[in-house]
Amino acid sequence: MLRDERLDSILRMLNVKGFATVPQLCAQFGVSPATVRRDLEELSERRLVHRNRNGAVPYQEHHTEASVHFRAAVNAKAKEKIARAASELVEDGSLIFIDSSTTVLSMVSFLNERKNLTIVSNSLMLMTLMKNTCHRLILTGGEYYAPSHAFYGSLAVEGIEAYNFDYAFISSVAVTEEGWAAETLEHSVSVRQAAFGHARRSVLMCDKSKMNLHRPYNIIHIDSLDQIITDDPVYPVNTATPVIRV
Amino acid sequence: MKKTERFAAILSLLNCKKYLSVEELSGQLFVSASTLRRDLAEMSRSGYLIRTRGGAMALTPEEAEETVIHHPGETLSAAQDAIARRAASLIQDGDMIYLDTSRLILGMAAYLREKKRLTIVTNSLQLALTLPEGRHRLISLGGELAARNMSVTGRLAIAGAERFNYRLAIFACSGLSNGYITCRSAATASLMERVAQRAERRALLCPRAKAERVTAVNALPVSQMDVIITDAPEYFPQAQDRVICP
Structure with a gap:
């Protein structure tokens, strides 16, 4: 080994x-x-x-972003259920953004059931996982951050801003008590914000382990989203945004 | 039939008929479609063939050479290694460099371990997987993914390439013709042109196998190269003062 x-x-x-x-x-x-x-x-x-x-x-994931392999093993079943529900929103022929989180990456196997997708992502892991599928893959570019196997920074943001997505699928490290999707590291924010800003429908995918955690850097408030998908039976509460609970 | 026997049988069938559907394979090998799909998935991951929607496609000899790239430990020939090592010596600590996509340049990555504080811009995603983490700043251009060699091209790549000024750009070629470096696609040629325009110094790495070949598109004139590292100097009669034979 x-x-x-x-x-x-x-x-x-x-x-x-x-x-x-x-x-x-x-x-x-x-x-x-x-x-x-x-x-x-x-x-x-x-x-x-x-x-x-x-x-x-x-x-427990303090000031660093733990390796993507470790994170994939955490709550894998919940992530898979959430990913399956998210994939059901995707229509053949659409243009979607997939972020580098392990929750969203779990969509890969379900996306293989769709035809003619154009998938934009900042995740090298996604490129590796989907390189032999028949979908069109576009990398945003950017500065490489090895623990996430993904690219960030201004080049990544520019890559995202070149497109108007039908859907942006994003997960955050936390959903705070005040209803903010939040991140541990500052560089993780701008890419996700840009994707949400350039999508007709913004979808946040977070399993229950992320609810009511406090993290320093805000991406977006859940009230500004179009869809939330979670396995948490209760949270988030008091939001007008539709929640799919799996 | 054991799995290894099945793999061998599939490859020899593909050798005769370049594309085979799962149905045809199932009929020929008397194996169930689901077993075959698993086999094809594994063989595709290992780089033996290309999986398509209903079956599999043989790799052309050229593709076979490039797809095998996803084994990062792949060794170069002695001559190629000498070129790679000599190329690394062109790079100084603290440099901002552009690295093209090629197996040879991937091989050069090992020799970057001794360098300090490089900023590397590249269109090769494979380089992100190969370079040791954290030592240098790696920036990948964005663009459409070519699964064959895990590289990106297209308008995002060109837009990204134009953001930087390179102290040194190291180019690979897939062929030579009439004083031109040749490559496989117009998109690659456009990207090379833009990078060359923004580079203070341009180096070409040309092993004999590529010097002897011609591929479809003229990319850059050899006359634009400041340094040519090759084991086939006789292919560069006009550039003898710029040729280095390691």
Whole structure:
């Protein structure tokens, strides 16, 4: 197993079990304690785990954007349900924007059931996943940010502003109590804002783990959206925007 | 029939008839359509064929060479590697450079590890996947994705390319003809032209295999190149003072 795969697997294991000791990790992955300690060192430096005397616990996504592989494993089932509902909105032949979030990327397998789409995205992951489909793929361009496998910045925004989308499908890291779709990192905002601003229909896709979290950078208020899709049975509340609850 | 036998059978059938539908394959191999679809998906991911809506298409020899690109560890020949290494030596710390899409330039990426603070602009998405994270600033142009070699072209790419001033632009070619670097499409040629206009210094990497070939579109005149790194100097009779043989 490559080191990066092992790091992601450790994170996934911690997310499920909550806590793991160094001997447990050694047994699980068949590597030496020294190797595990080096892995935990790296994960700890990236602020992805807290190290205790004997093992580690996951560090819920604090000031960094966790690796896209790790994020994909989190709440995968909920994301899939949300993605399926979103895909049902897409008509053959339409022009859509797909962002780099793992929730929205889950739409890929369902989009293969559509014909003649033009898909614009800032996500390198999407390009890799869909490169052999028959849809037209357009990359926005921009500055590469490796943890998200995606591009950001002014070039990305300009790429988005060249189009008028039928739908923009976006997920945010959080939906705050006040009803703002919000992000951890500032650079994540402008691309999403631009896409919402250039779409006939703006769709926010957020699973329940994102509700009522506080994050510093606002993208848009949910009242300005056309559609929200979530698996949360209750939140968001008090909004005129239609909510599809899956 | 075991999976590996099926793969071999599919490839040899495609060798004779360049396109086969799932029905035809199913009839020939006495395997169910769903099994075949799984096989084709896997073979397509591994770069052995192109999956289409109802079946599969053989790769042309040229495409086979390019599609295999998605194995980043792919090694170059000794001659190509020498060209790649020599090309890297043209790059200085802190440079703003443009890198064209080619396997050879991907090979050069390994030698960028020792450089510091580069800003790299490229139309090659494969480069984003290959370059070690975080060391340099990577900016990808936007545009239509060509799945064959994971590159982008088109008006977004050209608009993006024009935003920068390059200290050095490194071009690849897929052929040479009558004093011109040739490439496969008009879109690629247009992009190369725009980049060349904005570059202080232009370098061409031309391994013998490309020097001996002619592809469809004339892109840039060889006379515009400031440096030509090649193992086939006899193809550049007018440019002997600018040719470097590694």
